Amino acid sequence: MATIQVNFLSEREIQDIHDAGMAILRDTGVMVHHEEILQLLGDAGAKVAQDSRIAQLPEKLVMDSIAQAGKKFLLYGRDSSRPVRFGYGDRILMSSPGQFGWIDTETGRRRPATIRDARDAIRLGDALENINIVGVMAQPEEVCEKYRDVFLTGELVKGTAKPTRCWVRNGATARYILEIYRTIAGGEATLRAKPMVEAFLEPISPLQLPRDGLDIVREFAQAGQPVSIGPMAMASATAPATLAGTLAQENAEILAGIVVTQLLEPGTAITYGGIPHIMDPRTSICSFGSPEQGLMALAMTQIAHFYGFPVYINVGLTDAKVPDAQAGIEKANSMLLGVLGGADTFGHCGICGTDHAGSLLWLAFDNELMNYIKRIARGFEVNAETLATDIVKLVGPAGNFLAEPHTVEHFRRELWLPSQLWTRQSFDGWQSQGCSSFAERLTEHVNSILTTHTPQPLDEALSREIDSIVKHAEGELG
Numbered sequence: 001m002a003t004i005q006v007n008f009l010s011e012r013e014i015q016d017i018h019d020a021g022m023a024i025l026r027d028t029g030v031m032v033h034h035e036e037i038l039q040l041l042g043d044a045g046a047k048v049a050q051d052s053r054i055a056q057l058p059e060k061l062v063m064d065s066i067a068q069a070g071k072k073f074l075l076y077g078r079d080s081s082r083p084v085r086f087g088y089g090d091r092i093l094m095s096s097p098g099q100f101g102w103i104d105t106e107t108g109r110r111r112p113a114t115i116r117d118a119r120d121a122i123r124l125g126d127a128l129e130n131i132n133i134v135g136v137m138a139q140p141e142e143v144c145e146k147y148r149d150v151f152l153t154g155e156l157v158k159g160t161a162k163p164t165r166c167w168v169r170n171g172a173t174a175r176y177i178l179e180i181y182r183t184i185a186g187g188e189a190t191l192r193a194k195p196m197v198e199a200f201l202e203p204i205s206p207l208q209l210p211r212d213g214l215d216i217v218r219e220f221a222q223a224g225q226p227v228s229i230g231p232m233a234m235a236s237a238t239a240p241a242t243l244a245g246t247l248a249q250e251n252a253e254i255l256a257g258i259v260v261t262q263l264l265e266p267g268t269a270i271t272y273g274g275i276p277h278i279m280d281p282r283t284s285i286c287s288f289g290s291p292e293q294g295l296m297a298l299a300m301t302q303i304a305h306f307y308g309f310p311v312y313i314n315v316g317l318t319d320a321k322v323p324d325a326q327a328g329i330e331k332a333n334s335m336l337l338g339v340l341g342g343a344d345t346f347g348h349c350g351i352c353g354t355d356h357a358g359s360l361l362w363l364a365f366d367n368e369l370m371n372y373i374k375r376i377a378r379g380f381e382v383n384a385e386t387l388a389t390d391i392v393k394l395v396g397p398a399g400n401f402l403a404e405p406h407t408v409e410h411f412r413r414e415l416w417l418p419s420q421l422w423t424r425q426s427f428d429g430w431q432s433q434g435c436s437s438f439a440e441r442l443t444e445h446v447n448s449i450l451t452t453h454t455p456q457p458l459d460e461a462l463s464r465e466i467d468s469i470v471k472h473a474e475g476e477l478g
Contacts, residue, residue, distance in 0.1 A: 007341065
């Protein structure tokens, strides 16, 4: 059975985007807001202007860094028997590492996120089959932001056995977060052998590497953890108005990040985060659901594969504020392009609108969307057994295939059987059961999971150790 694969850039076009990125790094350079990293780049052969903090990177340095970087890795949770694999053709979903706003499941209104929201999000992410990496989803104001990421990482590792992710604030909090993962893993060597968390470096478009992000990368890379690099270049605002120009700049920003990781820790595994967006020219607001979003995501997947990296793209997102027709159109089209393009991981799940808020309803929506799209991506087989000419002859004109053994043998694999969240009833049947919408059924599903699901508990002694690390972070940082 052939794998469905969607591409649209030619080999020549990919090479042209690569060449343009190299020219940007060589002739324009990147602004590096970190003295130590600037020194590293200069020592490695980059042309560094100390007054402007701009480093111009020679092609050989960039290409050597690409060749040196890790291209495959596994990410582990507390249950080490179910790692998430990057670079192996798997399809990975991650719930959002954290939003400041929150859509209340019962009222549908937006409000500030709370600790309870974070704990509910962890429980739901632990239960949903297609959520492979559990993000905390909420940034509760109840916890001081100076150590909030440490607190939330503690909640994550206590609340789920899956791999986890929270936004990391800076180098100081990164050290506490890594200490939490070392405690869970059983020590530094084990964490290095079985990584549990990715660092995320977001270059600031156009062409800047931020100090806090580089501090975080240094801590994580030196601890043997992989690094995801994903600038959010925005076409016609922080990148050229042309999609090709945006891709060339985005690629240059990612490659600059790869160079830094390899100078800090050669061989560090990389996820290529091709996550550009557009600015809507009428509102000046970033769009998550534009058709260009899907096109650029597909192109970035091809570019990442050109270098051999696993790839993270922002698809399955929407500008809609409620689960309506617009949401379905935008989320499904971009997600389908990303999956058929062969990306590894797809946006952050559970986001309402353009990072307007986190939502348990949206997280359940994304889980169901991936179920649907996985069936499309699987395709179907064409062979003597599936062509079934002998069965057609046996049944004959005006017959019925329902009771045939061939039907019983094949229908479960051939046909996607959705959960009860989907309606395939007659109109009268749907009406007799209350005329519920998909969003209403999702709400019931979320509430049922929160009531009944119990995640695998963390050992009490380990839990106390995690609480102690969080308490120390609060004392030092908070």
